[in-house]
Amino acid sequence: MSGLTSMDVLVSLSKRRGFVFQSSEIYGGTGSVWDYGPLGVELKNNIKRVWWRDFVQARADMVGIDASILMHPMVWKASGHLDHFTDPMVDCRECKHRFRADHVDTLPWTHYCPATKGNKFTIPAGEPCGHCGQRRTLCPECGKGELTAPRQFNLMFKTFMGPVEEDAAVTYLRPETAQAMFVNFDNVLQSMRLRLPFGIAQAGRSFRNEITPGNFIFRTREFEQMEIEFFVNPNDRVDGRPADEYWHDRWIEDCMAWFKRYGLAAENLRLREHERDELAHYAKRTVDIEYKFPIGWSELMGIANRTDFDLKQHAKWSGKSLTYFDDERKEHVVPFVVEPAAGVDRALLAFMADAYREEEVRGEKRVLLKLHPELAPLKVAVLPLLKKRDDIVRTAHTIRADLARHWRVVYDDTAAIGRLYRRQDEVGTPYCVTVDVQTVGDRERGEAGDSRVTIRDRDSMEQMRVPIAELGAVFRELLDGAPWSRVSGRYPAPTAKASGP
Numbered sequence: 001m002s003g004l005t006s007m008d009v010l011v012s013l014s015k016r017r018g019f020v021f022q023s024s025e026i027y028g029g030t031g032s033v034w035d036y037g038p039l040g041v042e043l044k045n046n047i048k049r050v051w052w053r054d055f056v057q058a059r060a061d062m063v064g065i066d067a068s069i070l071m072h073p074m075v076w077k078a079s080g081h082l083d084h085f086t087d088p089m090v091d092c093r094e095c096k097h098r099f100r101a102d103h104v105d106t107l108p109w110t111h112y113c114p115a116t117k118g119n120k121f122t123i124p125a126g127e128p129c130g131h132c133g134q135r136r137t138l139c140p141e142c143g144k145g146e147l148t149a150p151r152q153f154n155l156m157f158k159t160f161m162g163p164v165e166e167d168a169a170v171t172y173l174r175p176e177t178a179q180a181m182f183v184n185f186d187n188v189l190q191s192m193r194l195r196l197p198f199g200i201a202q203a204g205r206s207f208r209n210e211i212t213p214g215n216f217i218f219r220t221r222e223f224e225q226m227e228i229e230f231f232v233n234p235n236d237r238v239d240g241r242p243a244d245e246y247w248h249d250r251w252i253e254d255c256m257a258w259f260k261r262y263g264l265a266a267e268n269l270r271l272r273e274h275e276r277d278e279l280a281h282y283a284k285r286t287v288d289i290e291y292k293f294p295i296g297w298s299e300l301m302g303i304a305n306r307t308d309f310d311l312k313q314h315a316k317w318s319g320k321s322l323t324y325f326d327d328e329r330k331e332h333v334v335p336f337v338v339e340p341a342a343g344v345d346r347a348l349l350a351f352m353a354d355a356y357r358e359e360e361v362r363g364e365k366r367v368l369l370k371l372h373p374e375l376a377p378l379k380v381a382v383l384p385l386l387k388k389r390d391d392i393v394r395t396a397h398t399i400r401a402d403l404a405r406h407w408r409v410v411y412d413d414t415a416a417i418g419r420l421y422r423r424q425d426e427v428g429t430p431y432c433v434t435v436d437v438q439t440v441g442d443r444e445r446g447e448a449g450d451s452r453v454t455i456r457d458r459d460s461m462e463q464m465r466v467p468i469a470e471l472g473a474v475f476r477e478l479l480d481g482a483p484w485s486r487v488s489g490r491y492p493a494p495t496a497k498a499s500g501p
């Protein structure tokens with residue numbers, strides 16, 4: 001099996017190997033809230049780091065901010081979230097289960113079939129009962145209760161600023177990071193002396209009181225986003241097209257290329273154009289990048305042309321001008337904005353799902369996370385072949401400490417070498433370094449060591465013997481993207497099979 005796998009396999013691997021844990025598990029867990037463990041936090045940080053490096057650091061037309069989660073409540077009035085950020089919700093009168101009205105027909109449903117003396121069946125979503133032909137009318141969960149009429153439910157978490165719980169103190173946890181970029185538009189423009197087109201990026205937490213969260217970290221109530229607001233002059237033309245349309249297409253291409261570059265297979269990615277009737281009222285055009293998650297094709301990120309809606313709304317509600325002075329035309333304009341908005345947690349889920357492999361190696365199962373080396377939580381594992389030999393252990397610790405100045409590197413001696421390799425394969429560590437007797441020599445036999453260690457490549461399982469003094473340079477090359485074959489061509493393979501595959 002290669003590539004995409006079931007969600008259960010990922011959930012279990014995540015827990016077993018320290019990627020993602022259920023929040024507050026010892027108290028029975030909190031609904032659809034997850035904690036990232038020691039390897040999960042590394043993977044997540046790596047995703048945010050390469051996103052920031054590629055889309056902010058490397059570009060002359062981008063800057064970043066890090067805004068507060070709590071904002072002035074008027075922000076949410078102006079943005080439309082207070083009035084429109086709602087989902088239609090229905091409740092079961094019997095079991096009190098709550099559903100998104102537009103999701104009810106996409107769920108399998110429980111049915112007590114009158115044609116089979118009331119036997120209970122679970123029927124696939126949208127299908128009628130094979131015995132009595134009835135379609136679902138009652139609660140899909142318990143199969144007994146009537147559903148209420150749909151009610152609008154606001155997805156923002158409400159809280160109070162300060163010690164008094166009164167209406168005047170009400171504020172909200174931000175449901176998206178985007179609004180801080182609009183509210184700070186003029187601060188950023190003036191302080192950085194920017195010229196259109198330019199973008200403001202931010203990665204941070206958002207909160208939505210989702211009615212039906214679930215599917216592991218795909219839809220949660222607290223999550224992280226990586227968002228960009230890219231401002232363009234609507235009067236400009238690029239390649240004979242309006243600038244906003246040109247840049248919208250450029251961002252769609254760039255984001256798609258970014259996901260492929262870090263490992264998502266092209267056949268698991270597709271674009272989905274929003275139909276006219278599903279477009280948000282402010283959007284001129286929206287395109288989602290969808291990924292074939294274990295739950296099926298679903299949104300990984302959205303790229304919207306939001307026109308000048310947001311800046312105009314905030315100018316109207318704050319009374320402050322949010323315009324840009326166009327030097328050439330000698331006029332003030334309200335920029336249009338293109339918004340590439342991605343979820344960190346969904347990206348992490350996609351990268352894990354795509355990287356997951358089960359292979360057979362010499363009759364044994366090998367589980368492999370074929371993560372891009374830049375994303376892999378651990379870059380190198382240093383493993384002593386014999387943990388009873390002090391000199392081997394000492395050398396391994398020194399190598400780890402040396403490499404750890406540059407990368408996340410671990411030492412492990414808690415099992416035999418074959419087992420240690422399997423463990424690193426399963427968490428996606430691209431390289432292992434093994435220190436053996438040949439490295440340090442054998443004083444009792446009067447044999448000198450060769451001061452070389454074995455580097456093993458995760459994907460090909462090939463090995464090469466590299467002088468300890470050259471490890472830093474070799475890993476710099478490999479982790480910078482050099483193919484294994486290019487580097488391994490310069491070094492011998494181990495002679496004695498010091499270590500298993």
Ligand code: ATP
Pocket residue numbers: 176208210217218219220221222223224225299300301302341342343344345346347
């Ligand atoms: P959906 O239709 O799945 O609810 P959305 O269209 O409301 O998502 P946006 O507001 O466009 O999402 O947010 C941008 C990105 O943030 C999404 O593409 C997704 O990756 C991420 N995201 C949104 N809501 C959640 C959530 N509840 N849990 C995890 N990630 C989320």
